[in-house]
Amino acid sequence: MDIETLGEDLPLLEGIRTTRSIRRLKTDPVPHELIRKVCEVGTFAPSGGNRQPWIFIAVTDVERRAWIAERYRDVWTGYMANAQAAMDKDPDFPEAKKRNLRSAQHLADHLHEAPVQLFIAGWKRGGIDQSQALFPCAQNVLLACRAVGLGASLTMLHRVHGEEIDRYLGLDPESTPSIALIPIGWPIGRYGQPPRRPIEESLHFDRFGKTAE
Numbered sequence: 001m002d003i004e005t006l007g008e009d010l011p012l013l014e015g016i017r018t019t020r021s022i023r024r025l026k027t028d029p030v031p032h033e034l035i036r037k038v039c040e041v042g043t044f045a046p047s048g049g050n051r052q053p054w055i056f057i058a059v060t061d062v063e064r065r066a067w068i069a070e071r072y073r074d075v076w077t078g079y080m081a082n083a084q085a086a087m088d089k090d091p092d093f094p095e096a097k098k099r100n101l102r103s104a105q106h107l108a109d110h111l112h113e114a115p116v117q118l119f120i121a122g123w124k125r126g127g128i129d130q131s132q133a134l135f136p137c138a139q140n141v142l143l144a145c146r147a148v149g150l151g152a153s154l155t156m157l158h159r160v161h162g163e164e165i166d167r168y169l170g171l172d173p174e175s176t177p178s179i180a181l182i183p184i185g186w187p188i189g190r191y192g193q194p195p196r197r198p199i200e201e202s203l204h205f206d207r208f209g210k211t212a213e
Contacts, residue, residue, distance in 0.1 A: 025185030151187030
């Protein structure tokens with residue numbers, strides 16, 4: 001595997017259109033140099049004043065992944081109970097949403113097995129987090145994973161236990177909180193273009209409700 005050239009030839013718009021959330025991951029390890037590569041791509045996100053507030057913590061140790069996954073599942077269990085109640089009440093609950101929930105359930109059940117739990121955190125400025133830079137950074141990481149053939153998805157569910165997890169990661173939740181968790185591994189399944197509404201349903205000109213003539 002030539003990590004230096006891996007993914008460099010994927011056309012940009014194709015990569016964007018086919019970067020779907022992949023939550024079913026193999027347990028095979030991911031080379032540290034490949035983790036480094038996708039995080040480096042993340043640093044090319046825009047940031048106000050070029051402050052570059054991002055911090056990446058790639059958790060690969062088995063015991064540490066299990067500790068984090070235990071807390072993640074604690075939150076997911078409550079979330080899924082509410083979702084299941086909604087499905088039970090609605091006989092027309094969309095099948096697409098059911099598939100998404102099954103996928104998310106798989107991630108919660110197997111998060112400890114994901115070879116990389118990548119946390120993105122960032123320095124606060126004036127007491128305000130730098131999410132305007134950190135979320136584009138996270139999207140860049142997801143796109144980079146797509147380019148090099150890794151599966152990945154973004155979740156913020158860990159934030160319910162955010163202070164505890166941040167301290168476990170060596171972060172100060174007051175000054176350098178984590179905002180995103182990206183489980184990464186070799187995919188079970190494949191990338192592909194997810195279903196999207198036609199752009200005509202979302203695009204307006206000059207004011208809401210006015211479409212192109």
